[in-house]
Amino acid sequence: MRKATLYQxxxxxxxxxxxxxxRLKTRDGFLVHLQDDGQEGWGEISPLPEFSHETLEQAKIAxxxxxxxxxxxxxxxxxxxxxxxxxxxxxLAELRRELPADADYxxxxxxxxxxxxxxxxxxxxxxxxxxxxxxxxxxxxRDGMVVSVMxxxxxxxxxxxxxxxxxxxxxxxxxxxxxxxxxxxRIAFLEEPCKTREESLAFARETGIAxxxxxxxxxxxxxxxxxxxVSAIIIKPTLVGSIARCHQLIAEAHQLGLxxxxxxxxxxxxxxxxxxxxxxxxxxxxxxxxxxxxxxxSQLIRCWPDSKIPCVTLDKLETVWSHECQ
Numbered sequence: 001m002r003k004a005t006l007y008q009x010x011x012x013x014x015x016x017x018x019x020x021x022x023r024l025k026t027r028d029g030f031l032v033h034l035q036d037d038g039q040e041g042w043g044e045i046s047p048l049p050e051f052s053h054e055t056l057e058q059a060k061i062a063x064x065x066x067x068x069x070x071x072x073x074x075x076x077x078x079x080x081x082x083x084x085x086x087x088x089x090x091x092l093a094e095l096r097r098e099l100p101a102d103a104d105y106x107x108x109x110x111x112x113x114x115x116x117x118x119x120x121x122x123x124x125x126x127x128x129x130x131x132x133x134x135x136x137x138x139x140x141x142r143d144g145m146v147v148s149v150m151x152x153x154x155x156x157x158x159x160x161x162x163x164x165x166x167x168x169x170x171x172x173x174x175x176x177x178x179x180x181x182x183x184x185x186r187i188a189f190l191e192e193p194c195k196t197r198e199e200s201l202a203f204a205r206e207t208g209i210a211x212x213x214x215x216x217x218x219x220x221x222x223x224x225x226x227x228x229x230v231s232a233i234i235i236k237p238t239l240v241g242s243i244a245r246c247h248q249l250i251a252e253a254h255q256l257g258l259x260x261x262x263x264x265x266x267x268x269x270x271x272x273x274x275x276x277x278x279x280x281x282x283x284x285x286x287x288x289x290x291x292x293x294x295x296x297x298s299q300l301i302r303c304w305p306d307s308k309i310p311c312v313t314l315d316k317l318e319t320v321w322s323h324e325c326q
Contacts, residue, residue: 001035001036001037001324001325002034002035002036002070002071002073002324002325003034003035003036003071003322003323003324004032004033004034004035004067004070004071004321004322004323004324005032005033005035005319005321005322006030006031006032006033006060006063006064006067006319006320006321006322007030007031007032007033007314007317007318007319007320008028008029008030008060008317008318008320009027009028009029009030009031009268009300009312009317010026010027010028011026011027011028011268011296011297011298011300011312012025012026012296012297012298013025013026013027013295013296013297014294014295014296014297017266017295019048019049019050019051020050020051021050022049022050024049024266027046027266027268027296028046028056029044029045029046029047029056029059029083029268030044030045030046030059030060030063030087030320031043031044031045031270031300031301031317032044032045032063032067032087032088032091033091034070034091034092034094034095035324036095039095039096039097040094040095041090041091041092041093041094041095041096042090042091042094042270043086043087043088043089043090043091043092043094043274044087044090044267044268044270044271044274044300045059045063045083045084045086045087045088046083046087046238046265046267046268046271047059047081047082047083047238048083048238048239048265048266051239051265052081052082052083052238052239052265053081053082054081054082054083054084058081059081059083059084060320062080062081062084063084063087063088063321064321066080066084066088067321067323068323071323071324071325072325073325082218082237082238082239082240082241083238083239085241085242085245086237086238086240086241086242086243086246087238088242089242089243089244090243090274093243099243099274099277099278099281100277100280100281101277102277102280102281103273103276103277103279103280104276104277104279104280104284104287104288105276105304105305106127106287106288107287107288107289107290107291108130108131108132108160108287108288108289108290108291109121109122109125109131109132109291110131110132110133110134110289110291110292111131111132111133111150118131118150118153118154118157119153119154122154122157128156128158128287129154129156129157129158130157130158130159130160130188130287131150131157131158131159131160132159132160132161132162132289132291133146133147133150133159133160133161133162134161134162134164135147135161135162135163135166135175135190136162136163136164136166136167137166140167140171140172140174140175141174141175141177141178143175144174144175144176144177144178144179145178147159147161147175147179147183147187148178148179148180148183151179151180151183151186151187152180152183157186158186158187158188159186159187159188160187160188160189160191160212160261160289161187161189161190161191162190162191162192162214163190163191163192163193163194164191164192164214164215165192165193165194165195165215166195167193167194167195168194168195168199169194169199169202169203172193172194172199172200172203173203173207175193176203176207176209179209181208184207184208184209185208187209187210188210188231188232188259189210189211189212189231189232189259190204190209190210190211190212191211191212191213191214191234192211192212192213192214192215192216193209193211197213197216201227201228201229201230203229204228204229204230205228205229209229210229210230210231210232211229211230211231212230212231212232212233212234212259212261213230213232213233213234214233214234214236214263217233217234217235217240217249218236218239218240224249224252224253224256224258225256226256226257226258230258231258231259232253232258232259232260232261233249233253233258233259233260233261234261234263234289235249235250235260235261235262235263235283236262236263236264236265237262237265237275237278238265238267238271239265243278246262246278246282247282250282250283259286260282260283260286261283261286261287261288261289262275262278262279262282262283262286262288262289262290263288263289263290264289264290264291264292266292266295266296267292268296268299268300269293269296269299269300269301269302269303269304269307269309269311270299270300270301270302272290272292272293272304273302273303273304275288275290276288276290293307293309294309296309297309297310298310298311298312299311299312300312301313301314
């Protein structure tokens with residue numbers, strides 16, 4: 001007996017969460033539940049506005065199509081939107097007991113750039129101190145000064161920075177100019193500082209500040225290469241696709257000596273706990289970038305350890321599709 005159920009959720013965001021060109025008021029998506037021969041598996045499908053190519057409605061249609069085929073024991077087609085492919089692959093991996101239960105619940109704290117906040121948040125952090133800071137939201141020179149102050153304030157701090165391709169080469173150079181050269185080796189990587197890959201590579205070569213590929217990983221013409229100044233790739237499964245696709249990218253990166261970091265696309269606590277399991281399994285030596293739990297006002301069914309954010313239970317969700325067959 002096979003059964004598939006699709007639930008829809010809409011959770012309120014904390015005020016002030018802005019993605020590129022819009023304020024995100026709710027985090028919307030679906031939970032898929034597969035049941036087969038006494039086993040079950042779950043997955044979250046939540047395309048991220050402004051970043052995912054597929055809309056919520058397109059994800060719903062594609063998921064229902066796949067579930068219909070799966071219930072009939074037919075072979076679904078291979079190509080699905082990334083958020084759908086990832087959520088369904090998680091559900092199948094749980095169903096087949098391929099997704100290990102052990103998880104990496106450590107998080108690289110996402111900081112605003114306030115040195116006092118960094119010191120406070122890292123105070124009880126065991127092991128290597130790593131934090132992430134968004135840059136490119138203000139003047140590049142200001143970002144450079146703030147990063148330098150943070151690295152000076154915490155001598156054993158490694159910083160991950162994310163510019164989201166927001167700088168011209170001139171602005172990126174302005175940032176670098178105000179980062180003390182002695183501190184630059186403690187910038188683990190700066191994600192996509194410039195508007196083009198070529199400019200970012202030149203920036204890394206000329207400043208000694210390592211970069212990481214993020215948006216590039218999801219572009220059709222991207223191939224993982226060993227390039228001077230590149231130290232890592234960022235894997236956001238909701239935007240990349242299935243577990244198999246993520247695993248392939250991670251394996252290619254590791255083979256070339258690059259770090260691979262599994263990172264959030266503002267999934268719910270449900271999705272984040274699966275990402276934590278994926279990180280423990282596929283990138284055990286890299287601290288995952290999952291510090292987005294506090295951006296949503298409610299958790300969803302599976303809760304993050306020790307979080308006091310209230311949790312929405314399954315009975316509060318709407319069932320939008322359900323089918324079972326022999």
